[in-house]
Amino acid sequence: xxxxxxxxxxxxxxxxxxxxxxxxxxxxxxxxxxxxxxxxxxxxxxxxxxxxxxxxxxxxxxxxxxxxxxxxxxxxxxxxxxxxxxxxxxxxxxxxxxxxxxxxxxxxxxxxxxxxxxxxxxxxxxxxxxxxxxxxxxxxxxxxxxxxxxxxx
Amino acid sequence: xxxxxxxxxxxxxxxxxxxxxxxxxxxxxxxxxxxxxxxxxxxxxxxxxxxxxxxxxxxxxxxxxxxxxxxxxxxxxxxxxxxxxxxxxxxxxxxxxxxxxxxxxxxxxxxxxxxxxxxxxxxxxxxxxxxxxxxxxxxxxxxxxxxxxxxxxxxxxxxxxxxxxxxxxxxxxxxxxxxxxxxxxxxxxxxxxxxxxxxxxxxxxxxxxxxxxxxxxxxxxxxxxxxxxxxxxxxxxxxxxxxxxxxxxxxxxxxxxxxxxxxxxxxxxxxxxxxxxxxxxxxxxxxxxxxxxxxxxxxxxxxxxxxxxxxxxxxxxxxxxxxxxxxxxxxxxxxxxxxxxxxxxxxxxxxxxxxxxxxxxxxxxxxxxxxxxxxxxxxxxxxxxxxxxxxxxxxxxxxxxxxxxxxxxxxxxxxxxxxxxxxxxxxxxxxxxxxxxxxxxxxxxxxxxxxxxxxxxxxxxxxxxxxxxxxxxxxxxxxxxxxxxxxxxxxxxxxxxxxxxxxxxxxxxx
Numbered sequence: 001x002x003x004x005x006x007x008x009x010x011x012x013x014x015x016x017x018x019x020x021x022x023x024x025x026x027x028x029x030x031x032x033x034x035x036x037x038x039x040x041x042x043x044x045x046x047x048x049x050x051x052x053x054x055x056x057x058x059x060x061x062x063x064x065x066x067x068x069x070x071x072x073x074x075x076x077x078x079x080x081x082x083x084x085x086x087x088x089x090x091x092x093x094x095x096x097x098x099x100x101x102x103x104x105x106x107x108x109x110x111x112x113x114x115x116x117x118x119x120x121x122x123x124x125x126x127x128x129x130x131x132x133x134x135x136x137x138x139x140x141x142x143x144x145x146x147x148x149x150x151x152x153x
Numbered sequence: 154x155x156x157x158x159x160x161x162x163x164x165x166x167x168x169x170x171x172x173x174x175x176x177x178x179x180x181x182x183x184x185x186x187x188x189x190x191x192x193x194x195x196x197x198x199x200x201x202x203x204x205x206x207x208x209x210x211x212x213x214x215x216x217x218x219x220x221x222x223x224x225x226x227x228x229x230x231x232x233x234x235x236x237x238x239x240x241x242x243x244x245x246x247x248x249x250x251x252x253x254x255x256x257x258x259x260x261x262x263x264x265x266x267x268x269x270x271x272x273x274x275x276x277x278x279x280x281x282x283x284x285x286x287x288x289x290x291x292x293x294x295x296x297x298x299x300x301x302x303x304x305x306x307x308x309x310x311x312x313x314x315x316x317x318x319x320x321x322x323x324x325x326x327x328x329x330x331x332x333x334x335x336x337x338x339x340x341x342x343x344x345x346x347x348x349x350x351x352x353x354x355x356x357x358x359x360x361x362x363x364x365x366x367x368x369x370x371x372x373x374x375x376x377x378x379x380x381x382x383x384x385x386x387x388x389x390x391x392x393x394x395x396x397x398x399x400x401x402x403x404x405x406x407x408x409x410x411x412x413x414x415x416x417x418x419x420x421x422x423x424x425x426x427x428x429x430x431x432x433x434x435x436x437x438x439x440x441x442x443x444x445x446x447x448x449x450x451x452x453x454x455x456x457x458x459x460x461x462x463x464x465x466x467x468x469x470x471x472x473x474x475x476x477x478x479x480x481x482x483x484x485x486x487x488x489x490x491x492x493x494x495x496x497x498x499x500x501x502x503x504x505x506x507x508x509x510x511x512x513x514x515x516x517x518x519x520x521x522x523x524x525x526x527x528x529x530x531x532x533x534x535x536x537x538x539x540x541x542x543x544x545x546x547x548x549x550x551x552x553x554x555x556x557x558x559x560x561x562x563x564x565x566x567x568x569x570x571x572x573x574x575x576x577x578x579x580x581x582x583x584x585x586x587x588x589x590x591x592x593x594x595x596x597x598x599x600x601x602x603x604x605x606x607x608x609x610x611x612x613x614x615x616x617x618x619x620x621x622x623x624x625x626x627x628x629x630x631x632x633x634x635x636x637x638x639x640x641x642x643x644x645x646x647x648x649x650x651x652x653x654x655x656x657x658x659x660x661x662x663x
Contacts, residue, residue, distance in 0.1 A: 030422055036429035074418065099655070103421035105414055105468055119656045125421035125461045127650035128432040135655065 010047075017045035025066040026050045027057035027083070028101070031076045033124065037070070037101075040129035043139065054078030058086055066096040068136065070093060071118075073102040081110065088117040097139070173215045180206030294491040302389045304329045316396060318368055334367040335378075343380060343394075346365055350382060350390065363403055366396075413471035420464050428457045465652070466597045471579065473604040480523035480608055484632045487520045487552060487559055488513045494531035495550055498539075502548065505539050513552040520559050521632040526605045530613075533598035534563040534625045541623070542567030558611060558628035566622040575617055579603040588595040602627070610635070 294314035
């Protein structure tokens with residue numbers, strides 16, 4: 001068992017930042033999760049749009065107004081996987097970077113395909129919204145992605 | 154075979170109506186006889202004729218049901234499932250052959266014709282009845298094997314020889330378990346059934362689902378196995394086995410959402426939400442909380458994280474058991490990897506007033522490992538060392554070159570492991586220690602570690618003495634020894650972690 005790691009209690013100092021103009025599309029059907037993500041990302045200055053279904057998500061993504069798309073795999077209508085495939089097929093030059101945010105573990109059969117099409121894959125339950133924001137901050141600033149972030153310490 | 158099935162399909166309702174009519178008729182006749190000729194009271198007559206109606210209908214229904222059952226015997230099932238090799242046909246469920254589709258019946262007719270041809274040709278040759286049955290069995294697409302009471306295969310049809318991927322002489326006349334390496338799901342196996350059959354009835358059928366046949370080169374097939382035996386007067390058993398291949402079907406199950414990955418997904422969703430809201434409270438409530446409440450908040454957050462980690466472990470255990478644990482082997486500097494792993498754990502060790510001493514040889518050759526998995530192994534070993542050491546003594550991590558492998562050991566001077574339980578520490582859910590009630594843990598850590606090291610082609614071991622401490626060690630291969638087996642990954646820019654990956658620099662705009 002991976003040991004219970006001590007979380008340092010930072011306490012009440014998650015600063016509210018000025019809008020940074022970076023647009024994020026969050027496609028997520030679980031209302032509480034999208035609320036938490038949107039809240040944390042907005043406080044960090046991001047411009048967040050949340051959508052629930054795969055079909056709406058695809059339509060919005062095709063307009064290519066976003067910098068980052070956070071895509072859940074198990075969503076109503078088209079699945080996240082289908083959305084990803086569709087975007088990859090018809091809009092290979094999409095500006096947005098697609099990060100899969102899911103609680104589904106990647107299975108070996110679809111792994112290669114997802115690795116080719118997406119820019120990241122994160123298991124939601126393993127990250128708190130704040131940790132997710134840190135990963136996205138690093139992505140945006142071009143800092144070297146710290147591996148310990150993906151394996152939260 | 155068509156005539157076998159047709160009456161079932163066309164006349165099952167007719168039969169039901171006939172049974173009903175006949176029993177009603179018998180009731181009416183009984184009533185008439187009782188009132189007219191025996192002259193009992195109408196009340197008694199009504200009751201007795203109702204009873205007679207009931208008894209008659211039960212008896213006739215039983216006969217009709219027996220007839221229907223008889224026509225779904227093993228051979229018919231074998232034929233029906235034997236058509237599975239025609240994927241264009243929509244197949245009825247093996248258990249539901251009452252309503253086969255039109256195409257299915259046509260296909261079945263073709264197969265029956267094949268058999269018919271076989272029968273005719275054997276008749277012309279004037280062969281014995283035995284040969285006739287053999288010819289029938291040989292023309293069936295279902296693999297069939299006959300095993301004697303000495304567990305020697307006495308007969309295998311053509312389909313079986315093809316299915317087992319062995320030459321005929323390696324099947325017929327051979328010991329059954331040599332030719333077929335089978336694994337069963339759950340407790341009931343062919344052997345246990347045969348064992349109970351020794352005292353049982355003279356004739357019996359049994360079906361097992363999801364049986365696996367292990368072939369050479371890690372190839373496997375999955376099927377439902379139907380068995381039928383006849384016991385003769387000398388208590389000799391002749392066992393007939395039919396293999397209904399389901400490899401594609403079951404593999405798809407395994408790869409799609411298996412029960413475990415679905416359960417894990419469902420557990421993780423509320424966990425994600427809980428961890429999220431706890432964090433909101435942590436961030437925004439702290440100032441209004443007293444120190445005790447702050448600690449409670451911390452406990453809640455830590456427990457939610459622990460639960461998330463445990464849920465992931467369950468998934469890994471399931472993967473190991475489905476033989477689906479995959480590693481991303483890469484060339485790594487072992488010193489760097491271990492120092493990073495120890496750095497992650499050092500903080501935790503400090504909290505428990507312990508220190509990790511790292512002593513790694515310089516100039517070790519590079520290793521071929523999956524870094525994330527080795528992190529997990531190190532976390533487990535160091536975590537155990539911390540948990541089972543109650544003094545302030547150091548935990549030592551050492552790495553050396555040994556017998557052509559790189560060996561890493563984690564030693565503590567803790568409470569150690571008793572000699573009678575030490576053989577079980579790598580078992581699943583085994584928590585040996587008498588202190589297991591006071592020390593948290595799931596009993597999965599060492600089981601997972603062993604699976605990870607095994608998958609690397611290394612070995613994991615433990616040496617321990619009660620009250621003197623334990624040393625866990627594991628070996629991993631040198632990169633140059635396995636370099637040829639490692640497929641060069643095309644995604645070199647991917648940064649992998651235990652819970653996901655990110656392509657580096659993807660958003661960097663200069």
